[in-house]
Amino acid sequence: DxxxxxxxxxxxxxxxxxxxxxxxxxxxxxxxxxxxxxxxxxxxxxxxxxxxxxxxxxxxxxxxxxxxxxxxxxxxxxxxxxxxPHADISFQPLLQCLDVDNLIRLFTAVLLERRILLRSNKYTLLTLVSEAICHLIYPFRWQHVYIPLLFFSGADYIDAPTPYMMGLHSGVDISGLTLDGVVVVDLEYNRISTSDDIPPIPDIELGFLRNEILKLLQPNVVGIDHIKANLGVISDQYAKTGNRIWEKSMTLK
Incomplete structure (x- = not known):
């Protein structure tokens, strides 16, 4: 046979x-x-x-x-x-991997055209997060090296001197690379590490951006906090006027 x-x-x-x-x-x-x-x-x-x-x-x-x-x-x-732009992807994986503060740090690093290295043990996650980041910076466009899923033998490309955004499986050992200035984003453990500081967004703009993101992620919680804040203002105003001595001008006519 x-x-x-x-x-x-x-x-x-x-x-x-x-x-x-x-x-x-x-x-x-x-x-x-x-x-x-x-x-x-x-x-x-x-x-x-x-x-x-x-x-x-x-x-x-x-x-x-x-x-x-x-x-x-x-x-x-x-x-x-x-x-x-056409976004035929879900932003949920990105928001599940990074908290708001790290999301803003990554957003800032991308706008500053840093070298971005995404790490995860899930191949699909690397592509979804990379695409989500590119959509988040609209109306700007990432015009540098873009490799959402870097092959194992291409790990040496991480030492490239030009700005890039790459995704690499966390199983690849990169301990022998210098990673000088590279922003390494660990999607599994919500960690961002880099040898160069990422300058923070000015306080006013940071507070506004952070609050808007929280509104999208936790609309009910932010709404309750807003109500509590307003009640606190009303309470303070009442406390300031409640101890005043009654005057004839306050009598209702």
């Missing part, structure tokens, strides 16, 4: 459009078809070829593009160019 030899296959979708969710949905459908007991009506590679060759990129501000993978209907759409 002839021996059957199985080879691993990997399907990777590459697109100029940052439509992460629809690409993820497409890969999940392909994965389901690969292991479906009923198989597919047409060969899997024909499905992939059709999607790559016949599904166009969405035109900004135009109707959404519809396409199907077997019996699953998918759609992709791009917002107008003059509107806010």
């Amino acid at each position: 002839a021996k059957k030899i199985f080879a691993d296959k990997c399907i990777c979708l590459v697109s100029r459009s940052p439509s992460f969710q629809v690409l993820r949905d497409a890969l999940e459908e392909l994965f389901i078809l690969c292991f479906s007991p009923n198989g597919t009506s047409i060969p899997l590679w024909e499905i992939v070829a059709h999607m790559v060759s016949n599904v166009p990129l969405p035109t900004p501000g135009k109707d959404r593009i519809l396409f199907s993978i077997e019996n699953c209907l998918l759609s992709v759409q791009a917002p107008p160019k003059e509107g806010l």
Whole structure:
């Protein structure tokens, strides 16, 4: 009998459009078809070829593009160019990894065009956080080296002298690198370390920015604090006027 030899296959979708969710949905459908007991009506590679060759990129501000993978209907759409940037990702992972103070420190370091190194033991997290940061600095754009997921053998690139934003799996040992001036962001332990200080945002602007972020993260808590603050002001005003001696001018007429 002839021996059957199985080879691993990997399907990777590459697109100029940052439509992460629809690409993820497409890969999940392909994965389901690969292991479906009923198989597919047409060969899997024909499905992939059709999607790559016949599904166009969405035109900004135009109707959404519809396409199907077997019996699953998918759609992709791009917002107008003059509107806010297309953010087909969740900002929740970034906000879950870093507290407000570290988020602002990272935001400041990015605006100062520092060398940013993100560390995590989850590959997906590195990409999601990198994309979220790039969207947060709108209307500015990160125009330097951008590698959300740096391959293991490319760890030496961390010593590059130019500004960059890179993501590296925390399993890669970088103890032999100097990391002079590099802002290392540990997403697993909510830590930011660097040999060069990150200058703080001026107090007034920092307080405003911090409060606005907290409103988004904890709207109910901030609302209660605001009510308490107002009650405190009213209480203080009452205390100041409550001990005054009654005068005839205060009599209601």
